[in-house]
Amino acid sequence: MDYISTRGSAPALDFAGATLAGLASDGGLYVPRTWPKFSQDEIAAMAGLPYAELAQKIMLPFVEGSLSAERLLELTRAAYGRFAHAAVTPLKQLDQQQWLLELFHGPTLAFKDVALQLLGLLFEEFLARSEQNLTIVGATSGDTGSAAIDAVAGRAKIDIFMLHPRGRVSDVQRRQMTTVLAPNVHNIAIEGSFDDAQAMVKRMFNDNGMTDRFAIGAVNSINWARLMAQVVYYFAAALQLGAPQRKVAFSVPTGNFGDVFAGYVAAQMGLPIERLIVATNVNDILHRALSTGDYSQGTVTPTAAPSMDIQVSSNFERLLFDVGGRDGKALAEQMAGFEATKAMQLTNAQREGAAALFSSARADADDMNRAIRWAFVECGETIDPHTAIGLHAARVAGIAADIPVVTLATAHPAKFTDAVEHATGIRPTLPTRVGDLFEREERLTALPGDYDAVADYVSAHATPRP
Numbered sequence: 001m002d003y004i005s006t007r008g009s010a011p012a013l014d015f016a017g018a019t020l021a022g023l024a025s026d027g028g029l030y031v032p033r034t035w036p037k038f039s040q041d042e043i044a045a046m047a048g049l050p051y052a053e054l055a056q057k058i059m060l061p062f063v064e065g066s067l068s069a070e071r072l073l074e075l076t077r078a079a080y081g082r083f084a085h086a087a088v089t090p091l092k093q094l095d096q097q098q099w100l101l102e103l104f105h106g107p108t109l110a111f112k113d114v115a116l117q118l119l120g121l122l123f124e125e126f127l128a129r130s131e132q133n134l135t136i137v138g139a140t141s142g143d144t145g146s147a148a149i150d151a152v153a154g155r156a157k158i159d160i161f162m163l164h165p166r167g168r169v170s171d172v173q174r175r176q177m178t179t180v181l182a183p184n185v186h187n188i189a190i191e192g193s194f195d196d197a198q199a200m201v202k203r204m205f206n207d208n209g210m211t212d213r214f215a216i217g218a219v220n221s222i223n224w225a226r227l228m229a230q231v232v233y234y235f236a237a238a239l240q241l242g243a244p245q246r247k248v249a250f251s252v253p254t255g256n257f258g259d260v261f262a263g264y265v266a267a268q269m270g271l272p273i274e275r276l277i278v279a280t281n282v283n284d285i286l287h288r289a290l291s292t293g294d295y296s297q298g299t300v301t302p303t304a305a306p307s308m309d310i311q312v313s314s315n316f317e318r319l320l321f322d323v324g325g326r327d328g329k330a331l332a333e334q335m336a337g338f339e340a341t342k343a344m345q346l347t348n349a350q351r352e353g354a355a356a357l358f359s360s361a362r363a364d365a366d367d368m369n370r371a372i373r374w375a376f377v378e379c380g381e382t383i384d385p386h387t388a389i390g391l392h393a394a395r396v397a398g399i400a401a402d403i404p405v406v407t408l409a410t411a412h413p414a415k416f417t418d419a420v421e422h423a424t425g426i427r428p429t430l431p432t433r434v435g436d437l438f439e440r441e442e443r444l445t446a447l448p449g450d451y452d453a454v455a456d457y458v459s460a461h462a463t464p465r466p
């Protein structure tokens with residue numbers, strides 16, 4: 001399988017190359033040249049497989065040429081062996097129609113572990129084949145940071161620099177990053193929003209002064225390997241609910257559009273998905289784009305669901321590319337317009353292509369609190385604010401009663417104790433596997449929201465190319 005850029009001019013790469021490159025050199029995102037397809041019989045035969053084996057089957061066509069089937073299985077077994085639930089992503093029934101897919105049983109209690117545990121191993125695998133080292137530069141609104149740090153802390157040939165918006169992540173989220181004291185881990189708290197941090201990360205990939213000296217790598221969902229690993233749990237859930245004979249809808253708490261784009265990929269591969277519901281908080285650029293075609297960047301409003309406090313959703317570019325006819329040159333112009341004006345109108349083809357599978361809903365703080373309370377009182381489940389936004393959207397989406405609707409439960413409620421206590425009156429406790437998080441020493445560097453300050457810091461601390 002080879003990978004092409006959404007902006008049409010970067011060289012095509014194989015899976016190993018795309019994984020190490022992260023972002024394409026023309027500023028675009030890598031996507032597979034074609035979508036691999038499974039027949040309905042092939043999908044039916046996957047029912048009941050252990051998660052690591054299912055993951056190997058789903059991902060094998062994407063890694064062809066870079067990993068053997070046997071090696072991929074070793075890596076998926078190692079990655080998912082660290083999860084605290086035997087099913088890895090267990091499914092829970094809430095009522096006749098609503099289900100929760102629990103994605104927070106990994107080491108850092110969020111869905112990001114499902115992909116990043118594997119990505120850490122893939123980096124190690126591919127770096128061992130060459131002289132190359134990797135300077136990972138990432139941005140986080142809360143969950144990616146700790147999951148990425150856990151995945152690469154102490155690994156040879158890797159430095160990681162993780163930028164988070166100062167004061168805008170929960171205490172648990174911050175401590176999960178800043179208490180990892182491995183010498184290759186660098187936490188940077190910047191003044192500004194996640195969008196500011198993400199813009200700096202993307203700029204660094206195109207800063208020749210940096211890329212000449214350092215092999216910059218990505219752990220955000222701009223890295224294709226992240227999305228590939230997230231496709232698996234859509235299959236896992238749908239198979240348990242009767243796929244491929246029965247269609248399933250998914251509601252996805254959405255910020256950077258990576259998790260829900262993985263659902264789109266599952267559908268392209270043949271999984272019968274009724275609808276993908278994009279759930280946003282008041283930072284609703286995606287809801288506006290999908291419902292009116294207006295993709296214009298608003299100001300970020302801090303909320304109790306900080307991981308979704310995002311107004312520029314990187315992976316939306318992958319969808320616009322695919323539903324807009326895969327015209328890299330046209331998309332490069334469209335994205336250049338967005339970068340210059342912070343606004344863009346979807347084309348008719350893009351709107352119609354997206355509307356065929358996606359719908360969207362926006363939840364404010366009241367909607368979110370009501371959903372937390374409903375799950376708690378009516379179903380006996382404690383859910384986190386992000387999951388609650390997904391559940392709100394799932395319940396108002398108007399999906400036919402005979403179609404199961406699965407909300408992706410993206411984070412453990414104990415990552416957001418104050419918000420959950422506010423809605424339920426009960427303070428959730430951290431699982432023991434997280435350990436003494438609040439007793440540990442923290443280490444972080446505060447920097448202004450200024451690209452040059454961040455680039456100087458990275459230059460001073462990263463290992464140059466050999």
Ligand SMILES: N[C@@H](CCOP(=O)(O)O)C(=O)O
Binds near residue numbers: 219222258
């Ligand atoms: N919600 C994310 C923001 C980054 O998203 P990613 O999926 O592109 O890594 C977070 O929690 O950091």
